[in-house]
Amino acid sequence: AQKITQTQPGMFVQEKEAVTLDCTYDTSDQSYGLFWYKQPSSGEMIFLIYQGSYDEQNATEGRYSLNFQKARKSANLVISASQLGDSAMYFCATSGGSNYKLTFGKGTLLTVNP
Amino acid sequence: DGGITQSPKYLFRKEGQNVTLSCEQNLNHDAMYWYRQDPGQGLRLIYYSQIVNDFQKGDIAEGYSVSREKKESFPLTVTSAQKNPTAFYLCASSIIGGLTYEQYFGPGTRLTVT
Numbered sequence: 331a332q333k334i335t336q337t338q339p340g341m342f343v344q345e346k347e348a349v350t351l352d353c354t355y356d357t358s359d360q361s362y363g364l365f366w367y368k369q370p371s372s373g374e375m376i377f378l379i380y381q382g383s384y385d386e387q388n389a390t391e392g393r394y395s396l397n398f399q400k401a402r403k404s405a406n407l408v409i410s411a412s413q414l415g416d417s418a419m420y421f422c423a424t425s426g427g428s429n430y431k432l433t434f435g436k437g438t439l440l441t442v443n444p
Numbered sequence: 445d446g447g448i449t450q451s452p453k454y455l456f457r458k459e460g461q462n463v464t465l466s467c468e469q470n471l472n473h474d475a476m477y478w479y480r481q482d483p484g485q486g487l488r489l490i491y492y493s494q495i496v497n498d499f500q501k502g503d504i505a506e507g508y509s510v511s512r513e514k515k516e517s518f519p520l521t522v523t524s525a526q527k528n529p530t531a532f533y534l535c536a537s538s539i540i541g542g543l544t545y546e547q548y549f550g551p552g553t554r555l556t557v558t
Contacts, residue, residue, distance in 0.1 A: 334486075365546060373532060375487075375549035421486055425545075431477075431502070432547060434486035 332357045332424045334435035341440050343412045350397070351407040351420050351438045359383075359426030364405040366396065369419040369437070378420075381405060412442045446471045448550035450535050455555045457529075465520045465553045467535030474540045476518035477547060480504060481532040490533075493518055494540055522555065529557045 333356040343349040355364065366378040381389045381396045389396045397406040405424075409416055419439050423432045448469045457463045469476065475494045479487040489502030493512040507526025512518055518537075522529045532554050536547040 373552045377546045436486045
């Protein structure tokens with residue numbers, strides 16, 4: 331079974347600054363994936379970034395990067411140069427095994443202040 | 445445009461009635477999923493299907509039923525046996541194979557039962 335813990339219910343950041351959203355995971359699978367999704371107030375889930383458990387380099391996608399520390403079982407999301415449009419809920423998720431299911435954390439509400 | 449459609453966006457029902465939520469995808473994905481989201485919570489998996497005419501229970505399947513008669517369609521029925529059906533329901537799909545299989549989400553259906 332997999333478990334995701336996001337310890338920050340809410341975070342505030344000033345526009346143009348960087349912010350780190352924490353995520354720790356627990357899994358018994360040898361191979362697994364780690365995902366971050368953004369959920370604006372409209373409700374849709376937007377895929378941001380993926381990290382595979384065997385990937386040695388941290389994943390990056392534009393202003394998003396994933397700080398993957400396998401020994402600590404953490405997969406923090408770093409957003410650089412925050413924009414007002416980044417204000418949303420952010421969910422960390424993990425997958426593993428052969429059933430392709432995703433297990434989500436409870437999310438972090440990010441507010442970007444002008 | 446490829447994507448996932450869910451209809452309707454808002455749905456209201458009286459207690460004791462069954463209601464079916466629609467989910468259609470034109471991404472040619474094999475796997476489809478239904479999630480439930482309650483306020484301030486992450487997503488919880490209700491059912492998933494990796495192939496036509498086959499589906500598996502997720503973590504909270506009680507009171508729900510699904511069918512997968514076509515690859516493109518995965519409707520969810522919320523039955524009167526579901527004790528707390530009011531929630532936001534999200535449908536997703538993904539490819540099968542490897543671990544880099546991010547799930548693509550529909551816009552969601554907000555169900556209110558009174």
